[in-house]
Amino acid sequence: MKTSDIHWFKFSSPPNFYWLAGRMWPWFATLAATLTLIGLWIAFFVAPIDAQQGQGYRIIFVHVPASQMAMFIYLVMAAWAGFGLAFNTRLSGMMASALAPTGALFAFLSLLTGALWGKPMWGTWWVWDARLTSTLILLFLYLGFLALQSSIDDARRADKACAVLALVGVVNVPIIYFSVNWWNTLHQGASVSLSKSPSMAAPMLWGMLIMVVAFWMYTIAVTLARVRTIILDRERHTEWVKNAVE
Amino acid sequence: MQWNSVSEFFAMGGYAFYVWGSFGATAAVMLLEMLHVRRQRQEMRRSLRNELLSEGASS
């Protein structure tokens, strides 16, 4: 079947997307696993020791990808949400809901690994630097989304309300980052900042890049798998769902 | 290869707790998430099947 024979728009219907997601997620999972192994190899066996931070800097190979994904997922979530509001499509709202938990977990991991990095390097478990603080606020935005979702019983209304929230949030994210940055530089006592990462040698950059892509593939795999369950739940009264679960 | 021995690798120049803690936590969270998604799917299918059965029985 040629690519031109595939009518892509048919996948915007839940049963078709359910099928497509079911076929696609294993591929993304395999891709994620392979890239992770390569990334870890570079992280531990290719990237050299750092002059200032010794072996401790290797945490960036999970900290940076987690932070990137937390940010990126929120943008994608908001995009799906906006799309769903504009075109009144059911599936868009389901995709946004499927992305939120993964985004929240990455935000949490970013904070956790950030703390584990900060403690040996700067002596404290928590540092109110601009990036960590912004990530903390991003986590609050995710938690708000999840809380709103779970407190509205009607799924369609929940999707739409969360879509508005996600869009308001995404507009605010740059504003929040800007103001936290200002706040941080204004109160800069000791110049502590996690953005002062070690000077990046080529293997370090490659390792980080590969890990970012690996996390991205993982996100797609998990989201596609999760949205299938959401679709089953939302479309439970249709014939195709009844056939699918028998 | 920059590690002279396996124990040196695990020691991570003294940063073992922090480095392995970070990688371990990341791996754990991702693993748990995957398992959770799988369990959600199984439970959804089970509950939908039960719904179908009870519908069939009552009709």
Next chain:
Amino acid sequence: MKTLGLGSVLLAVLRREVSLALRQKGEVLTPLVFFVVIASLFPLGVGPESALLQRMAPGVLWVSALLAAMLSLQRLFATDYADGSLEQMALSSTPLGLLVVAKAISHFLLSGLPLVLMAPVLGLQFGLDGRALGLLMLTLLLGTPTLSLIGSIGAALTLGVRGAGVLLSLLILPLYIPVLIFGAGAVESDAAGMGAGGHLSLLAAMLVLSIFFAPIATTTALRISLE
């Protein structure tokens, strides 16, 4: 029949809001009392050392004002929603956005403005001097309307939802953070001799942005909640 201009409709709605709210004086006064109580908790928690209190004052007073402003947000649409008049207003020919703006203005008048007037009294308790007090009032004057506008989005989203009060706070507080940073920051910056001009301009900019964009978000959220 003479059609009413938008301006007179706005005023009419505003007058209705204010008179309804003033009938429940308790509900207007409670957030104000809350403001005073919360602000008084901090010295009790950290000790009465004057240098520390002076240093903390802008932040503490701003956070307390934030929380107090948020308290009255739940009522913004809830009473009209409960008795069905909100749906009537949504169905009428007047744009829903007008109602939203009117409600935000009335929330500012009834909740924000009293905070602005009360703040200097509390500021004195924290040992702020006259210049800082004036600046604090100015930042609150610029900031509280923004809080009302952003808050109305949250109120509309959580209309009729279980546990709306706490949920509203969770949704809104992250969005309030920039206003907090620049509001409190203005007073501190001026006290440190670096001037508050930048902070005040940013507060004004955020106010203008919210005036333009918040009503759109709130109206969309209201329509979703009313479906």
